[in-house]
Amino acid sequence: MAEPDVLSKYEAVIGLEVHAQLKTATKAYCGCSTQYGASPNVNTCPVCLGHPGALPVFNRNVVEFALRMGLATNCSIREHSTFARKNYFYPDLPKGYQISQFEDPICYNGFIEIELGQGETKKIGITRIHMEEDTGKSIHDLDVDTLVDLNRCGTPLIEIVSEPDIRTANEAYRYLMAIRQIVMYLGICDGNMEEGSLRCDANVSVRPRGQEKFGTKTEVKNLNSFRNVEKAIEYEISRQIEVLEGGGVIHQETRMWDAATLSTKGMRSKEGSHDYRYFPEPDLVGVHVADEWVESVRGGLPELPLARKRRFISDYGLPEYDAGIFVEEQSLAEYFESTCSALEKKGNDRYKLVSNWMMTEVMRYLSEQKLLAAEFHVKPQSIAELVELFADDVISSKVAKEIFPDVLSGKSPKAIVEEQGLAQVSDVSWINEVIANILAENPDTIEKYKNGKTNVFGFLVGQALKTTKGKANPKLVNEILTQKLQDAIKG
């Protein structure tokens, strides 16, 4: 890797191409199921197998989903767009061409805002979003030959192409995370990079700082996890700088990221292999998106992650960190809001208590059980009730945690507290008595306290809570104990 002072002489210019597999029930051009994980070659038909004479018919939902993404990323929507054939031979695409869009993608000229931390944001331009189809899967390690499963062949994709507005590997990572959140919020893609439903290629070049002209770019492929994207781009930036510093030149080429060696390698490329000979797809007519269609899609768009995060910060007074955690997953954010609206007394301090509870007890349970908040069987009303019980000093937070398993088993927090007699007792004379007894049982502690060993205080508080099974109001225990010890010293 190049040294930091050498790296800082250069600036990287990065654009990402993200492929999002659409969550339609059927493929783009035929009625075969898009189900993931089926036995090999059970979801195919003459259309997706490329049999001669078979004709594609386009899935309306693909347009619908592409429009959602276009509108969510501030794109212009093209009123008339068409399909094109991208010709190449590879066994995972038996037609010999991919049906895609070329000159007139359905969405173009948009942008998204990404967060850079410390409240900073940056706009990343979206050049275009077009509709196309996925290929089948090639398996190279089960046989001496290559095996092909065509179930995925024809599954609809949108390709989201960014402007070269990204300047660091970390920005690329944040951009990709933002795109992932948006497609998940829109319900058009499950965002799973490991299963390949979201894939990313990066165009990377470097130039000396201050130079306007772009350097020669390479295309980095095989970025199959979020962290790989950042690592691969970092590596590629550093590699290009080293080549230039050594007096070499960058060749325009496709490079594969190798997660095992943490490096990129040039692919052997045959001359002319990128001549895709695009031409208009004769088997499909064009798509006309009238204003009414655009407006009906716009009307159905959900609140997007960044807008929701900002609203959580302003409306609930949440710290940026908490808001970020909740908007990460749509149903978690909804759970938080439902819980807050179920509170009897509102206010930012109570919302923060709800937030704390969700980030600790609730999320711990969800992650142990591998559940989404949408699948959580405990109603937000129960969590609100629990939070209010300790916000109102009816129970201590310790007791609240202790009864959480009972809440999980479906009981109402109020009923649990009542049944088990757990309500915190703030009866001063009772607490006075308890503490007097404890001091009587531990006369040596008063001596120790007098001699400056103030750490016995904690021990005495512990004893008081223990003998009252956590029911004594800890605030009162503290106050009364302090008073008694002061009296003893004076006495």
Place this chain on the structure above:
Amino acid sequence: MTPRETVEYVAGLAKLKFNENEIEEFAGQFQNILGYISEIEKLDLEGIEPLTHITQTENVFRDDVVTPSLTQEEALANAPKRNESFFKVPKVIG
């Protein structure tokens, strides 16, 4: 590119191999086709929009509803080679 080079280039893209006689024959045919296209190119098309389809129909869609697929056996019936439920092809390097 000469017609002969064009034939060799396109054959390469299509992963086809031809013998000398075939290349000669196709080169001749290619030259005819390209000659005809260059005649068309002479036309004055100022102000005429490209036409990609004879019909002006748009928005022919299908509802997103699953229809039956072929069975695995039917899908693999024409495969020159197979390995159980997979199509089998010569080794492709990733």
